[in-house]
Amino acid sequence: MPADNRHDPLHDAATSPADDAAPTAPPAAERPREIEMTVRRRVNLRTFAILGVVVGALLAVILTYAFPEHPDFTRMQVLGFLLVFVTALTVVVFMIIALAINLVIGRERGRVTLTRVDDGE
Template sequence: MSDTSRTPDGTAPDAPQPESAASDALVPAPALPTDAPAPREAMMEIESDDEAVTVRRAPKYGRFIVLGFALGAILALILTFAFPENEEFDRGQVFGFLLLALGTIGVAFGAVVALVFDRVLSGRTRTVVAEHEHTREAE
């Protein structure tokens, strides 16, 4: 065995490297002529109007509805295993029935809670001035 080290491609580190066409690809491309005309920049007119707007916070109804369904599903799971097993229906069927009923009730409850929050938060409305800008090309 020899003690000479090799590079990853299997050649000796002192061996001359073959010149390839890839080294020609590293030559930078010639610069583009600078006397080329610049693109025409359009002049823009900006008109500004002040408008009074009402700002208020509103709950995200989808999140309340999903949370209500999740609570109904958890309650259905708890009730499925809280009572002794029924001879007529297995636990999966009982859970399905309860999920259908309690999930619907949970969705309705979540929507009602979101509506109540919306009514409570509507008292915190305030009027602010917003600047509305209209941009168009100058003639």
């Protein structure tokens, strides 16, 4: 605040009581009853990632026991290596598939009407 006690509108605006008040919603009469929105379908990427992990783990187990045991590595070591690399690779492949599907499905857009329902009525 200035030392000569002049009126400072910036200081007054920064500390006005209107800033402390919580924002209020417009009255129910002013809110629209129906709203039109554009929607589009999307693929759940998490599902494809989990599917990639499961397929990668199964593939790693199959590859571990499909071939004879290596003399320098135990089967558990081979399984560990394959789990890390094959699972990561299958997750990436499944995510690419999901994104490709998302591009195809995401092109289709639709219009929907949302209707507000009042709880008090």
